[in-house]
Amino acid sequence: MPEVGVVAIQGDFEKHILALERCEIPDLDVREVRVPEDLADVERVIIPGGESTTVGMLMERFGLGQALQEKATEGLPIWGTCMGMILMASKVEDRDQYSLNLLDITVRRNAFGAQVHSFEDEVQVDGLDEAVTGVFIRAPIVTECRGDAKPIATYDGRVVAVRQGNLLGTSFHPELTDDTRLHHWFLGF
Numbered sequence: 001m002p003e004v005g006v007v008a009i010q011g012d013f014e015k016h017i018l019a020l021e022r023c024e025i026p027d028l029d030v031r032e033v034r035v036p037e038d039l040a041d042v043e044r045v046i047i048p049g050g051e052s053t054t055v056g057m058l059m060e061r062f063g064l065g066q067a068l069q070e071k072a073t074e075g076l077p078i079w080g081t082c083m084g085m086i087l088m089a090s091k092v093e094d095r096d097q098y099s100l101n102l103l104d105i106t107v108r109r110n111a112f113g114a115q116v117h118s119f120e121d122e123v124q125v126d127g128l129d130e131a132v133t134g135v136f137i138r139a140p141i142v143t144e145c146r147g148d149a150k151p152i153a154t155y156d157g158r159v160v161a162v163r164q165g166n167l168l169g170t171s172f173h174p175e176l177t178d179d180t181r182l183h184h185w186f187l188g189f
């Protein structure tokens with residue numbers, strides 16, 4: 001089975017590794033990714049939740065950002081959850097921070113307000129029969145989709161998941177639930 005890389009600079013990458021193990025796919029190889037060399041045999045990549053300013057700065061410094069950009073152009077599937085989606089967005093509202101510039105979207109960080117740091121609710125994602133539990137932690141929303149970036153889930157009228165070909169972004173954290181459907185879906189990209 002293909003090697004899945006999980007960007008392991010900071011954030012909840014261990015939760016994604018556990019979620020991939022819960023998928024129970026025989027011989028699925030999971031690799032922690034920090035520097036460009038770690039991408040050598042990787043066939044898809046997950047960028048977890050965390051602190052986008054810190055991770056963006058380190059990705060740039062390690063050269064991992066540029067390596068991911070090159071691989072994405074070659075068709076490597078990449079999924080960003082929360083911080084990961086922020087880093088993949090071509091534009092972040094009111095901020096000038098490092099961007100991988102992969103998803104043709106604008107995001108608003110911490111969009112659910114200071115007092116609502118974290119909550120869970122059902123989210124219907126296009127292509128899945130039943131809703132998933134969306135765990136939102138200081139979560140961003142997508143305020144604009146351009147070009148081939150298409151919304152695939154909304155919550156309370158706001159876009160919380162997008163797909164652009166081989167690229168996927170979710171505002172919420174499926175790795176923090178027992179439900180592996182989104183991980184399974186991404187492994188099929």
Ligand code: GLN
Nearest residue numbers: 049050051052082083138
């Ligand atoms: N608010 C964080 C950021 O802007 C993202 C939070 C998360 O990944 N859970 O980086």
